[in-house]
Amino acid sequence: MTQPGEYPSRTCVEQSDEREETWRERALNAEDALKAAHSEILTQRTRIGEHLCQISDLQAEWTEGTIQRITTENTTLKQRVRQLTTDNRTLDERLKAARSNLRF
Structure with missing residues (x-):
């Protein structure tokens, strides 16, 4: 201590x-x-x-009519997107073919 x-x-x-x-x-x-x-x-x-x-x-x-209208518009837009995608592919193939022909 x-x-x-x-x-x-x-x-x-x-x-x-x-x-x-x-x-x-x-x-x-x-x-x-x-x-x-x-x-x-x-x-x-x-x-x-x-x-x-x-x-x-x-x-x-959101009423039933509004939901149905939006669903219809959505379906229409999806179809339009598919159509535009197909058209784009077709135009792209044509462009490639035209470029290929131009080279020869």
Whole structure:
């Protein structure tokens, strides 16, 4: 230990004060993290609510007639894409043939 009349370098009171300070700091950090988490949860819930409203608004706008019209337009556009792809291939083959004839 220490010589009579000397004080130990750290007393039990100082050690307990240090422990209490670290626990206090941890508790404050935990409280801050909890507040941040609650804030983030509230933000996410608000965002989810907005998205749910948008989804219900979109679903309300689609009537049976609108869905059928869009499906018909989609089918027509797909057929047009197939036709244009075929025409493009035909024109590409003609161009290649014309270039081949030009070389000879």
